[in-house]
Amino acid sequence: xxxxxxxxxxxxxxxxxxxxxxxxxxxxxxxxxxxxxxxxxxxxxxxxxxxxxxxxxxxxxxxxxxxxxxxxxxxxxxxxxxxxxxxxxxxxxxxxxxxxxxxxxxxxxxxxxxxxxxxxxxxxxxxxxxxxxxxxxxxxxxxxxxxxxxxxxxxxxxxxxxxxxxxxxxxxxxxxxxxxxxxxxxxxxxxxxxxxxxxxxxxxxxxxxxxxxxxxxxxxxxxxxxxxxxxxxxxxxxxxxxxxxxxxxxxxxxxxxxxxxxxxxxxxxxxxxxxxxxxxxxxxxxxxxxxxxxxxxxxxxxxxxxxxxxxxxxxxxxxxxxxxxxxxxxxxxxxxxxxxxxxxxxxxxxxxxxxxxxxxxxxxxxxxxxxxxxxxxxxxxxxxxxxxxxxxxxxxxxxxxxxxxxxxxxxxxxxxxxxxxxxxxxxxxxxxxxxxxxxxxxxxxxxxxxxxxxxxxxxxxxxxxxxxxxxxxxxxxxxxxxxxxxxxxxxxxxxxxxxxxxxxxxxxxxxxxxxxxxxxxxx
Amino acid sequence: xxxxxxxxxxxxxxxxxxxxxxxxxxxxxxxxxxxxxxxxxxxxxxxxxxxxxxxxxxxxxxxxxxxxxxxxxxxxxxxxxxxxxxxxxxxxxxxxxxxxxxxxxxxxxxxxxxxxxxxxxxxxxxxxxxxxxxxxxxxxxxxxxxxxxxxxxxxxxxxxxxxxxxxxxxxxxxxxxxxxxxxxxxxxxxxxxxxxxxxxxxxxxxxxxxxxxxxxxxxxxxxxxxxxxxxxxxxxxxxxxxxxxxxxxxxxxxxxxxxxxxxxxxxxxxxxxxxxxxxxxxxxxxxxxxxxxxxxxxxxxxxxxxxxxxxxxxxxxxxxxxxxxxxxxxxxxxxxxxxxxxxxxxxxxxxxxxxxxxxxxxxxxxxxxxxxxxxxxxxxxxxxxxxxxxxxxxxxxxxxxxxxxxxxxxxxxxxxxx
Numbered sequence: 001x002x003x004x005x006x007x008x009x010x011x012x013x014x015x016x017x018x019x020x021x022x023x024x025x026x027x028x029x030x031x032x033x034x035x036x037x038x039x040x041x042x043x044x045x046x047x048x049x050x051x052x053x054x055x056x057x058x059x060x061x062x063x064x065x066x067x068x069x070x071x072x073x074x075x076x077x078x079x080x081x082x083x084x085x086x087x088x089x090x091x092x093x094x095x096x097x098x099x100x101x102x103x104x105x106x107x108x109x110x111x112x113x114x115x116x117x118x119x120x121x122x123x124x125x126x127x128x129x130x131x132x133x134x135x136x137x138x139x140x141x142x143x144x145x146x147x148x149x150x151x152x153x154x155x156x157x158x159x160x161x162x163x164x165x166x167x168x169x170x171x172x173x174x175x176x177x178x179x180x181x182x183x184x185x186x187x188x189x190x191x192x193x194x195x196x197x198x199x200x201x202x203x204x205x206x207x208x209x210x211x212x213x214x215x216x217x218x219x220x221x222x223x224x225x226x227x228x229x230x231x232x233x234x235x236x237x238x239x240x241x242x243x244x245x246x247x248x249x250x251x252x253x254x255x256x257x258x259x260x261x262x263x264x265x266x267x268x269x270x271x272x273x274x275x276x277x278x279x280x281x282x283x284x285x286x287x288x289x290x291x292x293x294x295x296x297x298x299x300x301x302x303x304x305x306x307x308x309x310x311x312x313x314x315x316x317x318x319x320x321x322x323x324x325x326x327x328x329x330x331x332x333x334x335x336x337x338x339x340x341x342x343x344x345x346x347x348x349x350x351x352x353x354x355x356x357x358x359x360x361x362x363x364x365x366x367x368x369x370x371x372x373x374x375x376x377x378x379x380x381x382x383x384x385x386x387x388x389x390x391x392x393x394x395x396x397x398x399x400x401x402x403x404x405x406x407x408x409x410x411x412x413x414x415x416x417x418x419x420x421x422x423x424x425x426x427x428x429x430x431x432x433x434x435x436x437x438x439x440x441x442x443x444x445x446x447x448x449x450x451x452x453x454x455x456x457x458x459x460x461x462x463x464x465x466x467x468x469x470x471x472x473x474x475x476x477x478x479x480x481x482x483x484x485x486x487x488x489x490x491x492x493x494x495x496x497x498x499x500x501x502x503x504x505x506x507x508x509x510x511x512x513x514x515x516x517x518x519x520x521x522x523x
Numbered sequence: 524x525x526x527x528x529x530x531x532x533x534x535x536x537x538x539x540x541x542x543x544x545x546x547x548x549x550x551x552x553x554x555x556x557x558x559x560x561x562x563x564x565x566x567x568x569x570x571x572x573x574x575x576x577x578x579x580x581x582x583x584x585x586x587x588x589x590x591x592x593x594x595x596x597x598x599x600x601x602x603x604x605x606x607x608x609x610x611x612x613x614x615x616x617x618x619x620x621x622x623x624x625x626x627x628x629x630x631x632x633x634x635x636x637x638x639x640x641x642x643x644x645x646x647x648x649x650x651x652x653x654x655x656x657x658x659x660x661x662x663x664x665x666x667x668x669x670x671x672x673x674x675x676x677x678x679x680x681x682x683x684x685x686x687x688x689x690x691x692x693x694x695x696x697x698x699x700x701x702x703x704x705x706x707x708x709x710x711x712x713x714x715x716x717x718x719x720x721x722x723x724x725x726x727x728x729x730x731x732x733x734x735x736x737x738x739x740x741x742x743x744x745x746x747x748x749x750x751x752x753x754x755x756x757x758x759x760x761x762x763x764x765x766x767x768x769x770x771x772x773x774x775x776x777x778x779x780x781x782x783x784x785x786x787x788x789x790x791x792x793x794x795x796x797x798x799x800x801x802x803x804x805x806x807x808x809x810x811x812x813x814x815x816x817x818x819x820x821x822x823x824x825x826x827x828x829x830x831x832x833x834x835x836x837x838x839x840x841x842x843x844x845x846x847x848x849x850x851x852x853x854x855x856x857x858x859x860x861x862x863x864x865x866x867x868x869x870x871x872x873x874x875x876x877x878x879x880x881x882x883x884x885x886x887x888x889x890x891x892x893x894x895x896x897x898x899x900x901x902x903x904x905x906x907x908x909x910x911x912x913x914x915x916x917x918x919x920x921x922x923x924x925x926x927x928x929x930x931x932x933x934x935x936x937x938x939x940x941x
Contacts, residue, residue, distance in 0.1 A: 039693060039916075067909065101906060101916040102810045103693055106786040134787060190755045197757025232744040239742070337571055345575040346801055347772060357807075359782055369780040372744065442741040443772045447573050451739045486745045491736040492706050 028054045029085050035064050036071045036098050043107040050111025051139065058115045060084050065108040070095035110135025117147035117160075125156055133163035136195065140167040141176070162187055169199040181206055185213030188220035188365055220365075227366035229483060235372040237479025238379035239441065241472060243452040244459035245379075245386060246431030248471040250306075252460050253403055254423055256314055257325045260332035261456060262449025264302050264428045268435020269444045270339060271298040273348045288353050291436070298432040306428025310421045332449070340446040350439040375437045382433050387468050389426070399423050462502050463513050470514030477513075478502075561604040562597070562868055564589055565624035567635025567645070567656075572612025573739060573768060577847070578637050580798060581659060582607060584848045585634045587836040588855040598862055606630055614644045621645040625652040631868035632657065632858055634851055638767070639663060639709045646671070655870045657858065659850035661793060661815070663712035664927045665935055670870070672877060673897045674854035675847060676816050677925035678716050682763075684902040685791045685814035686717055688917055689761040690724065694812075695789055697761035699730040701750045703774075706735035710765035712932075713793070717763065719931035730758065740770045743777035751781065754788050762790035771795050772803050778811070785810025791904070796845035800911045808907045816886055816900040817849040818913040823887030830885075843911075844885075850898075853884045857892055888922045897925030 031052070034045025042064070049057040063069040063079035070078040072095040076085065083090035100108070113131030116124045125147075132140050144164040151157050165183030168176040177199070184192040193214055200210050243265060250258045272294040279286040279293070286293065309331065317324045356371045390396035401409040402419045410416050435448070442448060455478075463474025478498055485494040509515070566585045568578035589605045597603055606628045610617040617636065624630045625648065633649075634657045636642040642658055649656050649670040661676040688694040700721060704710025714733055721731060732753045734746055754760035766774055771792070778790065791812040797819050819830065829852055833844050857880045862868055865876040877892050884890045888901045899922040905913025928935050 099914050099916075101693060101914075102695060102785050102789055102812075105810055106695075109786060190752070194755040194757050197755075200757065228748060229745075232742075232748070235744060236742050340571060340575060345570075345579045346798065347576065347769070347803075349801070349803065351804060352776075358780060367781070369744070369777070371776075371780060441773060441776065443769045445576055445769060447576075447739065447769060450573070451741065483745055487749065490734060491740060491746065495737060 027052060028056055032060065032077060032085055033075065035060060035069065036075065036077050039101050039104050042098075042100060042104040046104065046107040046111045047139075050107075050114045056084065056087075058112065061108055061112050061115070064098060064100060065105065065112065067097055067100075069098045071098050106135065110137060110140070114140060114143045117143050118150060122153065122156070125151070125153075126159065129156060129159040129163050133159070133166055133191065136166055136170060138167060138171045140164075141171060162189060162192060166192065166195045169195055170202075174205070177203060178206060178209070181209045181213055185209070185216050188217060188224075190217075190221060193217045193221070224364060224366040227362065227364065228368070229487075230480070231366070231368045231372070233480030233483035234376055234476065235479070236482055237476035238372075238376040239438070240455055240459050240479055241475035242375070242379045242382060242434040242437050243431075244456040244463075244471050244475055245382060245468070246427045246429075246434060247456045248460050248463075248466075248468055249386070249427030249430060250424055251457070252466045252468075252471070253399070254420070254427070255321075256318075256424065257321055257328065258314075258427075259325055259329040259453065260309070260335060261328075261431055262451070262453035263332040263335040264305060264431040264449070265435045265438060265452055266339065266446065266449040267305060267335065268298040268302050268432030269350070269439040269442075269448055270343065270348070270435070271301045271432065272436045272439045273350050273444050276350055287351075290351075291353055291356075291440075294436050295433065298436045299429040302432025302435070303425040303429035306431075307421050307425035309428070310424035314424065315417070315420060332453075336446045336449070343446075345446060348444040350444050352440055356440060371440050375441060378433075378437050382430060383468065383472055386426075386430055390468070395419075395422060395426075399426075458499070458502055461506065461512055464511055464515050467512075467514040470512055473513055559601060561602040562599070562862075563628055563630040564603060564605050565628065565630035565633035565635065566605055566607040567610060567617065567620060567624060567633050568637065569612040569641075570607075570609040574612040574637055574641075576769065577798065580842075580845070580848055581634070581637070581851050583837060584833070584851045585855065587832065588852060590836065591832065592855075592859055598859055599866065599868070610641070614638075614640050617641045617644045618648050621648040621654070621656075622652070625649070625654045631655070631870075632873070634659065634855065636660070637847070638707070640707060642666075642671075643708070653870050655873060657851070657854040659847045659854055661846070663709045663716070664925075664929050665712060665932060667896055667927050669874065669896070671896060672854060672857075672892065673925070673927070674850040674857075676900055676902075677897055677927045678713055678929055679926040680816060680900050680902055680923055681793055681814050682713050682717055683720055684919070684923075685793070685812070685904060686720065686763060688812075688814075688904050689763070689789065689791060693917065695759055695761065697789075698726065698758040699732075699753065699756065699760040700726065701732040701734070701753055701760065701762045702765070703734050703736075703746065703750075703762060704765035705738055705740070705767040705770060707738070707767075710735065710767070713765050714763075716929045716931045723931075736766070736770060738768060738770065740766075741773040743774045744781075747774075747777045747781050747783065750788070751783065760788050762788060764790055764792040765794060766792065767794045771799050775803055775808050775811070779804075779807030785812070785906070796847075797843035797912065798845045800907065801843065803911075805907055805911045806909050809909055811907050812904055812916075813907070813913060814902065814904050815846040816903060817846045817884070818903055818905045818915055819844045820905070820912045820915060821885065821887050821903070823885065825883050826885035826887065828885075849885050853882050853890055853898070856882045890922055893924055895925060895927055897927050898922075899924045 031045050031048045034041040046061060049061055068079055070092050072078055076083050076090060078090045078092050078095055081089060081092060109131045113128040113135060116128035117132065119125050119128065132144065144160055144167060148157065148160050148164065151160055161183055165180045168180030171177055184196055196210050196213050200207065247258065247261050250256050275294040275297050276290040279290045313327060314324060317327060352371060356374050359367045359369050360373060361367055390399065398414050398419045401414060402416050406416055438448065459474045459478060460471060462478065463470030482494050482498050485497050489497060564585065566582050568582045569575050570579055570582060586605055589603050592598055592603050606624060608620040608624060610620040624633055632655045636645060636658050637660050639662050646668055650668060654670055656671045657674055658671055659674050661681050664677040689697040702714045702717060704714055718731055750762060789812055791814055793814055795813050796815060830844055834840055860880050861873050861876040865872040878894050879891065881889050881891045886901055890898045890900055892898055901922050902919045903915050904917040905915045908914050
């Protein structure tokens with residue numbers, strides 16, 4: 001008697017559980033096909049899944065956003081080899097990836113954010129807070145309040161508050177809207193400012209607090225903008241410095257008007273690409289380190305090219321600047337066209353390692369891009385090494401001796417021809433290093449160098465021929481000036497203005513900022 | 524011809540008379556064109572210098588088409604031969620090379636030019652010597668020469684529909700537009716048309732930002748952060764880019780690094796295709812847009828044929844096809860049809876035979892040459908995918924005829940349908 005009773009109870013319990021699950025499954029399965037429909041249906045399905053508590057919603061949304069969701073010819077949606085509706089294994093053969101557009105992508109971001117607000121992973125919660133903030137929907141308020149109640153991390157709480165404030169701005173409840181304005185007024189976020197301005201038109205009653213909030217944010221942002229502008233100037237300066245350093249040696253120290261300088265930079269960039277491709281083919285494990293590995297390779301390769309150029313051609317033309325100019329110009333064109341014939345006219349892709357991508361927030365909130373930051377550091381390092389090599393090494397001593405007085409240096413037993421070759425190789429090697437850095441911010445194409453040759457000469461002449469410190473000061477001055485003029489004159493006029501400025505300056509001080517004094521200058 | 528060209532000035536008429544005279548005297552000057560002499564096709568694309576990146580693929584496309592037509596027994600029973608010259612991205616050299624093609628090599632037709640400035644440079648030469656040029660690139664319009672067939676898009680076939688898309692629901696309903704371009708005639712004219720168009724749609728000058736950069740510009744930090752600030756005024760903002768050539772790579776890199784996502788500030792480009800994306804890591808750019816009349820990802824039998832042909836010819840499975848290549852291909856096929864119809868390669872007869880020619884283009888549409896020397900073309904908008912290809916998110920239901928005289932340029936508006 002008792003046993004059948006128990007059995008009945010168990011069966012009943014199973015039945016209840018099964019129908020409950022079936023009901024939940026039904027809701028998910030009802031919405032799911034929308035993800036494979038038109039863009040409107042996809043966006044709507046994403047919204048509904050984002051509001052559901054079904055554990056299968058997040059993987060489905062993520063698969064769609066990453067392009068991993070497949071639609072079988074029969075209409076079934078497959079991700080990771082599983083049919084999402086039934087959870088059974090499915091054959092992906094013949095299935096096509098489901099495509100999305102920006103609108104769907106935005107809806108997915110918001111929906112996934114809502115679902116991940118209570119994720120156990122801190123990074124996911126941070127990303128979710130950002131996603132929800134950007135998706136700006138009044139539906140976000142409830143999940144955000146839940147998440148805030150559970151969140152302990154102060155940094156994340158601040159982000160959630162920001163997202164909550166932005167969502168409250170578009171709430172139907174006027175009190176919530178006022179609270180939203182107050183919450184956003186306390187931030188220093190450009191996005192919050194934008195959200196406030198967006199709400200202005202719909203809330204004439206809140207016009208005064210919104211205006212005050214925007215003004216408060218503007219005050220906090222102003223300082224940051226100056227820092228960012230300064231960084232941009234420094235960054236341009238560092239690029240100019242890198243491009244010009246090699247020339248400061250070949251032209252500045254040796255007096256060779258080297259019009260092939262830009263092409264040597266380009267060869268350095270191609271060497272970087274070559275190292276990357278070798279890593280890709282023979283040692284994929286080294287691929288993330290291809291860029292640091294390329295530094296010595298590019299230096300040695302371009303130095304060898306420089307030495308060959310000096311021994312083969314340039315030394316026959318010392319003291320004949322016009323011929324040197326024409327000859328190196330021709331060499332530059334030949335190098336450019338050879339690279340084009342060998343590797344094609346198309347750009348070569350040099351991958352940026354993960355640590356060089358994205359932005360970094362400085363203390364104070366200013367945002368700087370990582371790749372530019374690394375280029376600045378690299379430029380300073382190259383400058384340091386070059387100065388040390390010239391001032392502290394035997395080679396540097398011989399080089400200075402030959403530049404100052406070739407004959408006396410020769411009587412001291414210095415092989416002046418060898419020193420010439422090494423100096424030119426050294427300058428070319430530095431140009432190659434510039435190529436490594438430029439592969440991160442410019443195109444690796446045969447034309448890479450042409451854009452830098454004029455700028456390089458400008459920096460060297462402006463800074464003072466023969467002075468590395470002058471090159472540094474010249475490059476940073478030109479970079480910062482350019483960036484200061486650019487916002488109100490435009491990029492084209494800024495370039496022209498800088499050029500005119502230099503021409504006037506050279507009229508006043510023909511020897512540049514840091515003129516060498518003494519015999520070296522007259523030699 | 525005169526009927527469709529009512530705007531011709533007296534000078535233009537004189538030029539026509541001269542051209543006709545030249546055409547009449549042609550058989551006398553060219554006794555070498557006996558039975559069996561090859562038909563010559565001039566290729567006027569930069570193979571060195573800054574435009575080589577884009578134009579070398581077009582040279583290869585013409586050579587591929589020459590091989591194709593010879594494989595089918597040539598044209599009018601004669602072999603077709605390509606004459607390749609290199610104008611080296613040097614605009615005045617374009618005119619000299621055009622003259623060389625017409626006077627020294629005596630080509631029957633030429634395919635060439637990319638930038639508008641190069642086309643403007645060769646235009647007087649082709650008109651003076653009554654040559655025939657096929658120009659395969661989208662451009663700013665405001666031109667119509669009887670010696671040129673334009674197989675790329677006019678602004679109403681690319682720029683305006685793209686901006687319309689950005690302002691529509693699927694594009695994010697943009698209310699503020701940043702116009703960024705390289706500083707030369709194509710971006711400036713296009714942006715002038717777009718500004719007039721936006722004004723007519725209720726977007727005032729305060730909501731339009733316009734900035735130009737030199738060719739090959741690589742430092743986009745300032746401009747991209749200014750766009751970010753421009754976008755932070757509480758209205759949905761979009762970028763319209765007429766940035767040309769090499770400058771695109773650092774521009775997109777900066778967009779990616781500064782974290783501008785397509786969901787927040789979408790950008791639509793008019794000069795960025797599959798070829799240009801080959802040098803960039805496209806993962807941070809997913810969702811940014813380009814407007815063209817053809818994408819490599821178009822699913823049509825004609826496109827499959829075109830892609831197979833290209834890969835067999837270039838012997839490299841990783842090389843991509845793009846819009847100007849497709850326009851070259853379509854133009855070449857149209858020219859062979861017109862020559863076959865005219866039964867001669869003489870410019871005046873071929874020109875007459877060109878009107879109304881149709882080709883089932885790789886874009887998947889039947890494209891027709893109209894008497895305004897422009898093709899009807901479909902408009903397509905594609906989103907960049909992580910693979911470097913485009914996901915077509917919008918296309919017009921049918922091919923649209925070109926309005927080469929834009930109604931938004933007041934001084935030329937009266938030339939429309941002259």
